[in-house]
Amino acid sequence: MVAAPGHALVTGGAGFLGSHLCELLLRNGFRVSCVDSFATGTATNVDHLREDPRFRLIEHDVTAPFPDVGDPTLVAHLASAASPRDYQRLPIETLHAGALGTMHALEVAERAGARFLLTSTSEVYGDPLEHPQRESYWGNVNPIGPRSVYDEAKRYAEALTMAHLRQRGTDVAIARIFNTYGPRMRADDGRMIPNFITQAIAGAPLTVAGSGTQTRSVCYVDDTVAGLYALVRSTLTGPVNIGNPRELSVRRIAEEIRDLVGSASVIESVPGAVDDPQRRCPDISLARRELGWEPQVTLRDGLRRTVDWFAGHRPDAAA
Numbered sequence: 473m474v475a476a477p478g479h480a481l482v483t484g485g486a487g488f489l490g491s492h493l494c495e496l497l498l499r500n501g502f503r504v505s506c507v508d509s510f511a512t513g514t515a516t517n518v519d520h521l522r523e524d525p526r527f528r529l530i531e532h533d534v535t536a537p538f539p540d541v542g543d544p545t546l547v548a549h550l551a552s553a554a555s556p557r558d559y560q561r562l563p564i565e566t567l568h569a570g571a572l573g574t575m576h577a578l579e580v581a582e583r584a585g586a587r588f589l590l591t592s593t594s595e596v597y598g599d600p601l602e603h604p605q606r607e608s609y610w611g612n613v614n615p616i617g618p619r620s621v622y623d624e625a626k627r628y629a630e631a632l633t634m635a636h637l638r639q640r641g642t643d644v645a646i647a648r649i650f651n652t653y654g655p656r657m658r659a660d661d662g663r664m665i666p667n668f669i670t671q672a673i674a675g676a677p678l679t680v681a682g683s684g685t686q687t688r689s690v691c692y693v694d695d696t697v698a699g700l701y702a703l704v705r706s707t708l709t710g711p712v713n714i715g716n717p718r719e720l721s722v723r724r725i726a727e728e729i730r731d732l733v734g735s736a737s738v739i740e741s742v743p744g745a746v747d748d749p750q751r752r753c754p755d756i757s758l759a760r761r762e763l764g765w766e767p768q769v770t771l772r773d774g775l776r777r778t779v780d781w782f783a784g785h786r787p788d789a790a791a
């Protein structure tokens with residue numbers, strides 16, 4: 473449980489999710505120290521926060537010990553590449569962010585007596601054999617495949633976080649976040665939603681991988697960060713699934729985006745990704761019951777806001 477207002481240290485705060493979490497924390501009265509190496513995020517994501525005297529941006533790689541950051545009451549650890557394209561481009565860095573980065577962030581939380589939030593992932597379930605996925609499911613991960621650098625880093629990070637709780641009494645919480653989308657995703661991060669939106673806006677073919685029958689359950693970013701905030705304000709350790717339980721095929725998501733943009737793009741089949749999870753859908757009973765949280769934003773509304781943002785941020789769009 474963390475008292476508000478306090479001092480939040482947000483690692484990976486200049487990334488997609490991190491920048492939204494920084495905003496939400498400031499709105500709720502926190503001072504925010506945002507730590508980021510800009511490996512996959514950018515200072516531009518938090519430019520609008522820099523006028524606020526309660527916000528500071530610290531350039532730092534979490535795989536190295538932290539500089540003096542003062543005494544946070546909350547350490548929210550988001551620093552890690554997250555998109556398959558990014559973590560397959562940065563495999564060793566991703567393993568180190570999950571292992572060394574999590575170790576350093578936990579040590580800061582332990583020293584300060586702060587609550588620690590690990591942003592883990594639905595990828596700990598791998599290509600799941602159980603549907604929907606409950607937190608009690610142990611997962612089906614290929615430990616040496618191209619996705620393993622991310623999946624196993626997060627599984628290790630979860631284990632380290634639980635060891636801190638058991639051995640040192642650190643106040644920890646683990647969120648298993650499912651696919652989240654919204655403004656400030658990078659157009660070139662390779663993920664499904666930015667790809668489909670930029671392709672639809674450009675009138676280019678929408679590249680659906682494999683059969684397109686594989687499923688994802690996508691959650692709008694405002695809902696995800698509201699879930700993270702509910703978790704840090706609670707006494708729950710978790711892990712707790714944070715995601716939207718509406719499960720759709722990848723092809724259907726492509727069609728929704730094409731319709732919303734009003735694009736004449738065709739849907740093109742491209743080779744499927746190695747070890748691509750075939751079904752993914754969170755069971756969010758625990759979050760509903762213990763956090764009183766569930767997603768509020770419909771797919772249409774969330775996609776509309778995201779499409780509008782991308783349309784305004786094309787390289788050729790007016791600033």
Ligand code: NAD
Nearest residue numbers: 484486487488489509510511512513533534551554649652
């Ligand atoms: P992102 O790439 O936009 O943000 C990650 C941020 O971490 C970037 O700003 C990057 O520069 C920073 N970073 C990476 N390595 C670092 C290091 N060694 N030191 C300091 N900073 C570093 O990705 P995101 O989608 O915002 O994801 C944020 C977190 O949420 C990640 O931990 C990710 O695993 C988790 N998550 C995200 C999703 C999702 O759908 N977006 C789903 C599950 C989990």
Ligand code: UDP
Nearest residue numbers: 556662663664667679680681686722745748
């Ligand atoms: N995908 C796709 N076309 C793309 C990018 C991704 O069909 O241009 C598929 C990908 O193979 C996966 C799903 O969309 O089945 C979600 O991929 P994403 O990279 O967004 O996230 P993941 O859930 O795999 O981490």
